[in-house]
Amino acid sequence: xxxxxEYYLNTFKVDEDLLYSLCAEALHDGGDFSDLYFENTGxxxxxxxxxxxxxGGFHIDYGVGIRVLSGEKTGYAYCETxxxxxxxxxxxxxxxxxxxxxxxxxxxxxxxxxYVGRPNPAADRYPIVNDWSNAxxxxxxxxLEELDRKVRAKDPRxxxxxxxxxxRVSDILMFNSLGELKYETRPTTNLTxxxxxxxxxxxxxxxxxxxxxxxxEMLTPELMDEMVAKVLDRVDERFxxxxxxxxxxxxxxxxxxxxxxxxxxxGHAFEADFNRKGQSIFSDKMGQRICSKGINIVDDGTIPxxxxxxxFDDEGVPGQKTYMVExxxxxxxxxxxxxxxxxxxxxxxxxRRESFRYMPIPRMRATYMDSGTAKADDIIASVKKxxxxxxxxxGEVQIGEGDFTFxxxxxxxxxxxxxxxxxxxxxxxxxxxxxxxDIEMVADDLKIDNGTWTCGKEQSIQVTCGIxxxxxxxxIVGGE
Amino acid sequence: xxxxIDSQEKALALKCLEFAKAEGASAAxxxxxxxxxxxxxxxxxxxxxxxxxxxxxxSLSLFVSGxxxxxxxxxxxxxxxxxFVAKAVKTTSIFAEDSCRRLPDPSRKAKxxxxxxxxxxxxxxxxxxxxxxxxxxxLKASIYNELKPVSEEAExxxxxxxxxxxxxxxxxxxxTETSFEYGVEMTVSDGNGNKFSSFWWDASTFxxxxxxxxxxxxxxxxAVAQFGPKPAESGKYNAVILSKVASKVVSPVLNxxxxxxxxxxxxxxxxxxxxxxxxxxxxIVDECRSAGFTGxxxxxxxxxxxxxxxxxxxxxxxxxFINTYMSRKLGMEPTVEDITRARILPFPKPGMxxxxxxxxxxxGILITDFNGGNSNTATGDFxxxxxxxxxxxxxxxHPVREMVMTGNFISLWNNLIAAGExxxxxxxxxxxxxxxxxxxxSA
Numbered sequence: 001x002x003x004x005x006e007y008y009l010n011t012f013k014v015d016e017d018l019l020y021s022l023c024a025e026a027l028h029d030g031g032d033f034s035d036l037y038f039e040n041t042g043x044x045x046x047x048x049x050x051x052x053x054x055x056g057g058f059h060i061d062y063g064v065g066i067r068v069l070s071g072e073k074t075g076y077a078y079c080e081t082x083x084x085x086x087x088x089x090x091x092x093x094x095x096x097x098x099x100x101x102x103x104x105x106x107x108x109x110x111x112x113x114x115y116v117g118r119p120n121p122a123a124d125r126y127p128i129v130n131d132w133s134n135a136x137x138x139x140x141x142x143x144l145e146e147l148d149r150k151v152r153a154k155d156p157r158x159x160x161x162x163x164x165x166x167x168r169v170s171d172i173l174m175f176n177s178l179g180e181l182k183y184e185t186r187p188t189t190n191l192t193x194x195x196x197x198x199x200x201x202x203x204x205x206x207x208x209x210x211x212x213x214x215x216x217e218m219l220t221p222e223l224m225d226e227m228v229a230k231v232l233d234r235v236d237e238r239f240x241x242x243x244x245x246x247x248x249x250x251x252x253x254x255x256x257x258x259x260x261x262x263x264x265x266x267g268h269a270f271e272a273d274f275n276r277k278g279q280s281i282f283s284d285k286m287g288q289r290i291c292s293k294g295i296n297i298v299d300d301g302t303i304p305x306x307x308x309x310x311x312f313d314d315e316g317v318p319g320q321k322t323y324m325v326e327x328x329x330x331x332x333x334x335x336x337x338x339x340x341x342x343x344x345x346x347x348x349x350x351x352r353r354e355s356f357r358y359m360p361i362p363r364m365r366a367t368y369m370d371s372g373t374a375k376a377d378d379i380i381a382s383v384k385k386x387x388x389x390x391x392x393x394x395g396e397v398q399i400g401e402g403d404f405t406f407x408x409x410x411x412x413x414x415x416x417x418x419x420x421x422x423x424x425x426x427x428x429x430x431x432x433x434x435x436x437x438d439i440e441m442v443a444d445d446l447k448i449d450n451g452t453w454t455c456g457k458e459q460s461i462q463v464t465c466g467i468x469x470x471x472x473x474x475x476i477v478g479g480e
Numbered sequence: 481x482x483x484x485i486d487s488q489e490k491a492l493a494l495k496c497l498e499f500a501k502a503e504g505a506s507a508a509x510x511x512x513x514x515x516x517x518x519x520x521x522x523x524x525x526x527x528x529x530x531x532x533x534x535x536x537x538x539s540l541s542l543f544v545s546g547x548x549x550x551x552x553x554x555x556x557x558x559x560x561x562x563x564f565v566a567k568a569v570k571t572t573s574i575f576a577e578d579s580c581r582r583l584p585d586p587s588r589k590a591k592x593x594x595x596x597x598x599x600x601x602x603x604x605x606x607x608x609x610x611x612x613x614x615x616x617x618x619l620k621a622s623i624y625n626e627l628k629p630v631s632e633e634a635e636x637x638x639x640x641x642x643x644x645x646x647x648x649x650x651x652x653x654x655x656t657e658t659s660f661e662y663g664v665e666m667t668v669s670d671g672n673g674n675k676f677s678s679f680w681w682d683a684s685t686f687x688x689x690x691x692x693x694x695x696x697x698x699x700x701x702x703a704v705a706q707f708g709p710k711p712a713e714s715g716k717y718n719a720v721i722l723s724k725v726a727s728k729v730v731s732p733v734l735n736x737x738x739x740x741x742x743x744x745x746x747x748x749x750x751x752x753x754x755x756x757x758x759x760x761x762x763x764i765v766d767e768c769r770s771a772g773f774t775g776x777x778x779x780x781x782x783x784x785x786x787x788x789x790x791x792x793x794x795x796x797x798x799x800x801f802i803n804t805y806m807s808r809k810l811g812m813e814p815t816v817e818d819i820t821r822a823r824i825l826p827f828p829k830p831g832m833x834x835x836x837x838x839x840x841x842x843x844g845i846l847i848t849d850f851n852g853g854n855s856n857t858a859t860g861d862f863x864x865x866x867x868x869x870x871x872x873x874x875x876x877x878h879p880v881r882e883m884v885m886t887g888n889f890i891s892l893w894n895n896l897i898a899a900g901e902x903x904x905x906x907x908x909x910x911x912x913x914x915x916x917x918x919x920x921x922s923a
Contacts, residue, residue: 049744052576060553060564072523076531080554093532096611138574160744196745196858203858205746243861243886246714246922277523278630279667281675357533396852396865400630400667400677403882405852405865427853427863427884478863478884478922 001128001185002311008173008183012038012064012082019175026068026075026091027177031098033069033337034091035176037314038082039356044132045166048144051152056137065356066090070098072276072338076359113179125302125309125319126213128187132167135216140165143219150228151195155235160196165189167216174316182316188307188462189218190452193231197238204238206231209452211462212305234390234410234422241422244413244477250386251428251475252379252414256447257391259465263367264395265404265432266297267465268457270324270332271350271362272339274399281402281433282330290330291436294372297325299334301349301365307453308366308463315351315360322348336362354459364455368466372442376469379441381417387477388412388419389428402432427478435472443469483516483534484596484642484656492556493538497648499565500542505572507543507583509647511781512536519637520614525624527615528633540565544572548581580808583782588814589651590779590786596642596654600772605687606658609638621662621692627700630675634664634696651783659683659774660690666699670707678702678849683906685774702848705869709879712870712923718844719885719919720837720871723902725850726911728864732855732889734764734819737791737799739806741857748860748889749797758795759896761827765790767910768820775908780817791819795893823910826901833902834913839874840898841915845883846871853884860889883923892916 009015019036026034039062046056064087065078075097077090144163152158168188175181192209208230212218253261274280282290301310301319310319315337324332333339336351339362351360380388388411395406406428413420448466455463493512500508514536521529538561539552549572553564592598618636638660645653663681670676680699684690721729733749741747749757768786770776777786782804790798799815807814826832838846846869853864867881893916900912 052578054576054578054581055548055550056571056575057550057552057568058571059551060555062555073527074529074531076529078533080534080536090532097527097530137571141574160746162744198745203745205856205858243863246884246886246920277633277667279633279665279675279677357535359529359531393854394852398677398851398867400675401881403851403865403867405884407852407854407863425854425856425859425861425863426886427865429851429865429882429884431882476882476884476922478865478886 001126001187002124002183003185005183008171011040011171012173014082018084019181022066022087022091023175023177025088026066026095029095029099031068031070031095033177035067035174035315037065037356038173039063039170041168041170041355042133043166043168044135044137045164046137046140046144048148048163049161051148053141053144061355063356064090065359066094067359068094068097069338072342073097074338074359078356113177123311123319125304125311126187128185128215130216131169132187132216133169135167140216140219143224147193147224147227150224151193151231154228155197155232157197157199158195159198162194164192165219176316180316182312184311187213187215189214189216191219191223191227192452193227195231197235199239202239204235206235206238210450211307211452212450213307213309214305237422238410238424241410241424243426244387244423246478248474249477250383250471250473251477252383252386252388253467253470253472254388254390255376255443255445255469256466257449257451258389259368259449259467260392260395260453261404261406262297262369262467263364263455263463263465264397266436267299267364267367268397268399269402269432270334271364272333272335272343273362275333276339276342279400281400285330288330289328290325290433291328291439293328295325295328295439295442296323296370298323298370299350299364299367303366303448306366306448306464307450308364310349310365313349313351313360314353315347317347317349317351320349322350334362334364336360352461354461358459361458363457363461364463366448366464366466368446368448369442369468369470371444371446371468374441374443376443376445379443379469379471380414380419382441382471383414384416386414387423387428388414397432403429404432405429428475429478430475435475438473439470440473441471445469483514483640485512485514485644489514489556490644492558492561493644493646495558496538496540496561496565497646499562500540500569501648503566503569505542505544505569507648509541509583509645509782511539512644515639515641517637517639518614519635520618521635522618522622523633524631525619525622527619540568542568542572543581543583544569546577546579546581547572547575548578549575580805582804583647583649584784584804586649588784590653590783593653593655593778596656598778599776601657601685601776603658603686606638606640614638617692621664621696623696623700629666629668629700631667632664632696634662636662636692645779645781645783647783653779653783655777655779657685659685660687662692662695664696664699666696666703668700668703676703676706683774706867706879709881712845712880712883714922716918717921718841718897718915718917719847719921720834720841720844720913720915721847722834723900723904723911723913725847726914727909728850729889729892729914730822730824730909730911732857732862733893734822736857736860737797737801738818739800739802739810742800743806743809746858748858752797753800754797756796757890758792758893760794761896761899762792762795762893763790763825764792765823765825766819766821767823770821773821774906775821777820782817784816786816786820791822821908821910824899824912826912827896827899830901832898832900834900837898837900837913837915838871842874843872845869845880845921846876855889862887862889880923883921886920886922892919
């Protein structure tokens with residue numbers, strides 16, 4: 001949501017003259033660029049357990065981060081007040097980078113420009129209907145109670161259920177030494193469910209979550225029914241699921257949440273900071289073929305209400321859709337202003353940060369692979385023996401080596417082209433570039449998963465991921 | 481300038497309690513956190529970033545007519561706090577009554593932590609650190625120009641944390657601690673287009689004990705040691721887990737002892753209190769009150785006094801972590817909220833490091849890094865990716881990578897071969913190198 005400029009200036013108790021002076025102060029000792037990032041965030045949460053909403057609260061976080069760039073070097077400081085004295089002190093602290101860094105390689109005389117009324121980006125990808133900062137939390141207690149009743153009614157084996165609603169609203173104001181002023185209000189609502197299901201002596205935990213950049217209007221009856229179905233989805237199979245015998249196998253990734261593999265194993269290696277520093281496995285592969293023709297990998301900040309969407313990033317660069325891989329060829333990294341300057345390209349709108357406490361760095365938004373032409377059933381039918389991954393729990397990658405490990409929360413054996421016994425609690429390991437090269441089939445069923453995905457590279461950032469059904473040959477499956 | 485909590489800030493914390501009472505709260509607890517951190521990052525031997533961070537926040541736990549809520553703000557001025565507390569009290573009234581929520585019994589609260597420096601974890605030398613000395617330290621620790629790796633990325637930081645906990649029953653606890661940290665990530669190439677990386681660090685509460693020298697070399701050597709990995713056969717192995725990553729198989733056991741996990745039936749140690757569940761060789765103690773040692777604390781987040789005690793003794797589960805709320809919820813005696821400074825006692829003999837333990841095992845796999853994986857808190861099943869080295873007759877043979885260890889924590893810990901005595905003092909948890917037999921490994 002984008003409110004009036006006055007709303008944001010009043011929220012942070014600043015005016016345009018003060019913004020200008022702070023940016024100028026930050027560049028007092030030199031440097032090429034300075035920016036200010038003001039944030040006023042309210043977090044609101046309700047939690048149900050033991051069938052009662054007996055805990056909740058709200059949390060306020062307010063402050064400003066001030067950054068100075070000198071070439072690729074960064075000075076950063078923040079304060080939790082917007083009083084002029086404190087902000088000036090932070091600007092001086094950030095300016096230290098220029099004083100210590102010496103002249104930057106691409107130094108040109110810089111000066112701070114005043115705001116000249118450039119328009120805010122027209123696109124508003126997340127208008128708000130029910131703003132959490134004005135919402136009556138009590139009104140959402142019955143929603144959680146009804147959710148609890150529905151889950152327990154559907155499966156009496158549920159012994160414990162924790163359900164949570166959390167809302168976030170952030171007023172953001174940015175100004176930089178180029179004279180660019182940006183402002184907006186970013187909403188997020190999360191609905192999470194965790195059920196403990198007991199059958200005899202066996203216990204299984206089932207989770208479900210949904211998250212969108214919306215206000216409280218996200219909490220519809222339809223979403224409640226979707227969550228009830230999701231948290232109990234295939235629970236009987238979970239009790240039957242076993243660890244298979246480990247070894248090298250063909251792996252079919254189911255459409256949707258399996259996209260976390262794309263995010264972790266390939267997406268991070270496309271982030272330009274890792275490449276600029278020579279740490280990424282892809283740092284010398286720009287313009288080269290890295291997977292089969294027909295494969296496109298995208299990082300998209302433009303999907304309305306998506307958890308990873310942005311009107312503009314945390315450096316004021318407009319949100320956009322970035323193809324990292326086109327027709328199998330590496331065509332772009334994900335850039336912030338620093339890396340874009342280093343590589344001599346336009347920033348891709350990936351400069352993001354957790355809060356005003358952090359400097360922005362290249363981060364993903366919604367990362368997915370475009371649909372291919374195969375049919376999911378045909379992909380499964382093509383596998384004599386392998387694993388079908390329904391849902392990954394989490395994963396990790398070593399950026400330099402490209403090695404990844406992903407935890408399979410649920411899936412199936414594939415035997416003679418058919419889904420067979422359910423499997424769980426296993427890992428799939430491989431090497432990112434090798435796995436990309438080993439993708440043999442891509443289905444036409446791209447699905448973005450709208451769970452509460454949070455990327456933890458130095459800072460926590462909300463993202464999403466997606467993938468169509470794909471076949472990757474020869475991955476290692478950890479088992480008995 | 482002294483960045484510790486000052487008398488004005490303390491007065492504001494106490495004011496919050498007054499505001500809460502005046503608004504109708506039956507009880508309240510306020511935690512005031514203040515910290516300052518300065519950081520210098522280097523990339524390839526040159527300064528890459530400097531940052532200065534000053535944080536101050538108030539967290540409020542409210543008990544209102546049998547109801548409970550938690551709130552926080554970093555807008556700490558009296559007028560704002562008054563409105564903040566009033567709104568918080570009003571919000572708490574919407575929650576369901578929960579008679580188990582209340583402040584801890586006064587007899588359990590810490591009475592020896594009023595000043596903050598009782599554990600001797602505040603280094604007065606911290607105040608004398610200058611921006612120039614930080615930069616000099618960070619630059620001097622670099623060996624980029626000597627070894628020319630693909631990349632050397634490092635961060636030096638120093639921090640001061642100060643925490644004050646007060647409640648409406650008269651509790652007043654404070655903990656003040658300084659820390660100095662340096663970490664370096666080295667990325668090297670084997671000349672064949674393959675990159676390998678490794679991380680090493682040092683940390684200390686005291687500047688005089690802080691040793692940056694050698695971190696970069698250690699990270700470099702560890703990265704180079706990974707050149708030329710070869711596959712290992714899948715099968716059952718002795719697994720030796722290096723101290724620096726061994727918490728991966730300890731933390732899930734400690735988490736399973738948590739009252740919240742027990743109450744939610746989400747623990748593989750549910751109903752096992754007093755039982756011998758693990759190997760005789762496993763003893764975990766909480767050495768939480770060791771003056772001068774990183775990680776020690778005199779009180780938990782409720783202000784309850786920590787106590788030195790055994791959590792698991794010779795394989796027997798001696799204690800769940802039961803705070804005030806869980807005590808009433810579960811009908812159990814309260815203990816502590818969580819383990820503070822866990823230490824695994826050496827087994828079968830003291831003084832061993834990973835080299836001794838490999839010798840004891842003979843053949844096996846030395847795990848030096850975990851990469852992903854997860855565990856099921858309800859069942860104890862786990863599956864972790866890792867890299868490391870194959871060893872025979874106690875000697876390293878070659879590096880291995882892209883491997884997975886799979887099992888269940890109860891059976892894993894029943895196959896304990898050895899626990900070393902090589903945990904680094906910069907850890908808040910003293911987890912040594914560990915060795916287990918019959919571990920399922922896929923490669």
